[in-house]
Amino acid sequence: MAIAEYSDGPVSVPVPDERGESAVPHVEFVGVDKSYDGRNLVVRGLDLEVERGEFLTLLGPSGSGKTTCLMMLAGFEATTAGTIRIGGRPIHDLPPHKRGIGMVFQNYALFPHMTVGGNLAFPLEVRGVEAALRRERVERALSLVQLEGLEDRKPSQLSGGQQQRVAIARALVFEPELVLMDEPLGALDRRLREEMQYEIRRIHSTLGVTVVYVTHDQQEAMTLSDRVAVFHNGMIEQAASPEVLYEEPEKAFVARFIGENNRLDGVVVSEGDGVCDVDVDGLRIRAMSLGLCPPGARATVVIRPERVAVSALPGRYRNEVETKIDDMIFLGDHLRVHMTVGGCSDFIAKIPNVVGHGAVLPGDTVTVGWAALDCRALVPEELREGEEEW
Amino acid sequence: MTPGEASTSRSPARPLWRRALGPRLRAAGLALPLVAFVTVTFAGPMLSLLTKSFYDPEVADALPETIAALRQWDGDGAPPDAVFAATAREFVAARTERTLGRTANRVNRVVSGMRSVIMGGSRLMVEAAAEAEAAGVTTDGAFWRETMIGIDARWRTPEPWRALRDAGQRFTARHYLKALDFERGPEGGYVRQAEEWRIYVPLFWRTLKVSLGVTLLCLVIGYPIAHLIANSPPRRANVLLLLVLLPFWTSLLVRTTSWIVLLQNQGIVNDFLVAVGLIGDENRIAMIYNMTGTFIAMTHVLLPFLVLPLYSVMRSIPPAYMSAAASLGATPLQALRRVYWPQTLPGVGAGCLLTFILAIGYYITPALVGGQSGQLISNMIAYHVQTSLNWGLAAALAALLLGGVTALYVVYDRLVGIDRLGLG
Incomplete structure (x- = not known):
């Protein structure tokens, strides 16, 4: 069916609006x-x-x-x-x-x-x-x-x-x-x-x-x-x-609703030039900023699990944490690694199932790192009473 | 477990059907009270009454020899002497036992006037028999021919004999013929009655028309109601449904008589119309004791039977269909006609069939508010059962009604399919 045949629908007449556009x-x-x-x-x-x-x-x-x-x-x-x-x-x-x-x-x-x-x-x-x-x-x-x-x-x-x-x-x-x-x-x-x-x-x-x-x-x-x-x-x-x-989610809800995200709640320490530093449970994290969280405000830092590197070389990433691997789940094409980072006990990293992933095991202490570019500081969601948790 | 153990520990092998028999018998046992109840109170009486419409053994049993002798008769002129002898003997015997009256009534139903012929004649025949015995005269066939013709000259003609012969048929179609407004012609065969004398066929037609009219009226009134209830939020739907069902909780008599209060000449409706000035005091509308009254009261009583099946079908139609029709460009009327109405047809069919069948047998309401012109065939059946005691005719009328309804049902089944009926 040609596109042209669908060009004359009943609401097709483009009425020029007041602006004349x-x-x-x-x-x-x-x-x-x-x-x-x-x-x-x-x-x-x-x-x-x-x-x-x-x-x-x-x-x-x-x-x-x-x-x-x-x-x-x-x-x-x-x-x-x-x-x-x-x-x-x-x-x-x-x-x-x-x-x-x-x-x-x-x-x-x-x-x-x-x-x-x-x-x-x-x-x-x-x-x-x-x-x-x-x-x-x-x-x-x-x-x-x-x-x-x-x-x-x-x-x-x-x-x-x-x-x-x-x-x-x-x-x-x-x-x-x-x-x-x-x-x-x-x-x-x-x-x-x-x-x-x-x-x-x-x-x-x-x-x-x-x-x-x-x-x-x-x-x-x-x-x-x-x-x-x-x-x-x-x-x-x-x-x-x-x-x-x-x-580039702009709202914490979007970050939570679309795909999977690690969320770390903290307080903005400094902000400027599109980046900010957020204090998360004593951990200082550099994240991209939308300019909506001034210093002193609460912020949710979101990081995609696939952007988190496990057992990273020290100094490679702007954000680095040393932590212990709580659990690992094999999911075919990737492995889910569960850790505790910055008070968040459900911090997840995805490791692609490629040669060499066996380098870590549950219980190991590893360095976890991610780039400042890959995490964003967003205004925290206010969960209203009785609202469905997604 | 070894095979030997198995055979000793288990009960002797029973065939499969016998193992299944127990539960089946128990299930049948549970249904037994109902079956017995229906048989005794419904099917049995109905069948025995319907049998009366074509099986009438009374005269044949009362006058066996007469009827047997008449069978040899060719039907022309007066019958042979043997018939006179048998008839006289049985008349005299029955007269003395005081059972002749009932028989005469039966014969009278076949040919009116026969009751006086039989009862009047037999009284003299008893006297004649007594005189003959006293005089020592032999009462043979020739004697009785002469005596009976002497008592009543009509015994010379074939008519009373034909009446006796026809009344003596055990299996007869005469009730049906009568129910269809046929009468005995002068030659003994059946011909249609003159138009002004026809009762039952016009009454059947009227019943059919009233039933169709009431069904249609119920549909016109009930369809929007059912739609409203089906598309109301549950709480309001319950209240509305309650209002529809309310009449069921009131006695039929109360409902019908309340219409009398409302509709009669000095009733509320007429008083109101006069008070408002719509009609003059001398022109009060006759709304009851005629066809109008029958129509109004029957529609009111039967409305729930149409609303309920319709409602149950409509409730199952998702509102998305009407939205879909609108989104496809159908006006509300087009959507109703092309999308909604066809889907409610099972409910319309069920409701109309139910209402129509109930209406066609309706009895109390027309009897109370119908007056002369608002009577239906059921009132006639009731009359023959209760007043004229012509049960054969009543049964024939009922059988015709039942046959008609069954035929309609079959037609409906062929056209729409009974399995599509949405009785809810």
């Missing part, structure tokens, strides 16, 4: 609040822009407001405050069926009383597309998800992966420019999930549609997205490419 973001959230009960905000002051053709993932733990955002965009929930614009046009007065947004639901929501062909033809029928063209488009959509010839099956006769493909095809068959996916792979097993992730990537790059994707699975978010917005307590903690999120 031509490059209007495809989707804009401006200061959006959402409250269900009138007291607690589940989404707070959300600002977000999605570029045309971008694959943006809203990532966060359950209850962080990411699905609510998607529902507001789709039109199933009203915003409490703020504006959502598609192609520069505010959409608060547009009912869902007029927004022309393709949507893939968590449990597919394939109509059980219709065949696969009927499901795919449905959005075309309600748009008054004539039968011949309808058939052609249904066939194209089915071939896009590699399910040719299954038109006459009922959804219940399909496997989970096939149902997922049909759901995606149905969300695309009426050629929307914007497609929303609400944890679409949640019901699949791991193998199928990986296969479908690849499929979704392929379809996205084939069609060039804008995708807003919701998931709580960070690996999935990393695999699929151009950009990931990490949600926490109804706010976006950080929105950036997967690489940036992983390498």
Whole structure:
């Protein structure tokens, strides 16, 4: 299917905004609040822009407001405050069926009383597309998800992966420019999930549609997205490419939520030039600074386990600690080494399983080191009462 | 353990089916009280009553010789002497034993007027028999022919004999013919009654129409209610469900009579309309003791039977389907028609079938609020069971009703499939 055929969706007319700029973001959230009960905000002051053709993932733990955002965009929930614009046009007065947004639901929501062909033809029928063209488009959509010839099956006769493909095809068959996916792979097993992730990537790059994707699975978010917005307590903690999120987290929550991190809590001693020294339980650690922790403030220093060198040559790294190995776990391609560093009894280092790793054993006292560039001092998280620990 | 030990320590080998027999018998035993209860209180009486619709041995048993003799008769003119002799003998015997009245009633149901022919005639026949005995005259066939025709000239014609012969059939279709508004023609065969005399077929039609109408009305009212309950948060859904079920906890009689209070001429609704000035005092609307009353009261009573199956089906439809339809561009109406409605069809089918079947046999409500024009076939069945005591006809009417409902059920099964029924 050619990209050109998907260029004229219902919301495609780029309305020039007041500033007269031509490059209007495809989707804009401006200061959006959402409250269900009138007291607690589940989404707070959300600002977000999605570029045309971008694959943006809203990532966060359950209850962080990411699905609510998607529902507001789709039109199933009203915003409490703020504006959502598609192609520069505010959409608060547009009912869902007029927004022309393709949507893939968590449990597919394939109509059980219709065949696969009927499901795919449905959005075309309600748009008054004539039968011949309808058939052609249904066939194209089915071939896009590699399910040719299954038109006459009922959804219940399909496997989970096939149902997922049909759901995606149905969300695309009426050629929307914007497609929303609400944890679409949640019901699949791991193998199928990986296969479908690849499929979704392929379809996205084939069609060039804008995708807003919701998931709580960070690996999935990393695999699929151009950009990931990490949600926490109804706010976006950080929105950036997967690489940036992983390498340069700006919030302690992001550092904790994306991948694995060692976290050392301490007090900033000195700060300047993008670096700072943090006193962690008597240990002085040099870390990258974002300028948010002045001297005297508390800070959380985060270090990726794979950036920690075990039995390092003394003087090689800026940060060095002598400690005893508590435990070692063999995990095939790498070994996890558990140690106590700076009062943190669960300090982990990953050693790749290459020749010579056997140099250390549990109980050995070793020098552990890491570069200042590889650790960041962040504002500590305030865990609120009753909050889920991630 | 050696093989020898095994054979001594175990009980003698039993075949597999016998080992499984015990639990099965115990399970069957548990169901036995129910089976017995249903057989004694429901299936048995029903079958015995339904049997009466085609099996009527009373006359044949009361007048065995007459009926046997009539079988030889060709049906034209007066029967041979032997028939007169047998008939007279049995009439006289039955008259003296005071059992003839019942038999005469039976025959009268086949051909009206026969009761007086038999009862009036037999009284004189008893006297004639006594006189003949005193006079020493032999009471043979020829004697009785002459005597009976002398008592009542109608014995010369074939009609009373045909009536006797037909009433003497043990297996008969006449109840069914009567239930379908056929009557005995002058030649003895059955012909349709003149239109203004037909009772049962129009009543069947009316019952069918009322039942369909009530079912449809229940569906129109019940569908939005069921949808509301199914899509309410649990606490509110419970309250609403309670309101729907409330009528079940009130006696049917109380519910029906409360409609009388509401709808009668001097009732609350009419008083209100007059007070508001919508209608004049002299133009009070007749809302009860007619078809309107039957409709209103039956719809009220039967509504829960439609709401409950619908509710249970609707509750199982995830709201995501409607969202999906909207996201695909369907207007709310299109989504309802193309996505929601088809998925509720099992519930609609179950609810409508249940409501319709209950409505078609409805009896108390039409009897109380139906007046003349609001009576249904069940009221007629009740009349024949309780008042006219024509159980054969009542059974035939009931059998026709049962057959009709069964046929509808089969049609539904063919069209929709009973396994798709969502009774909840």
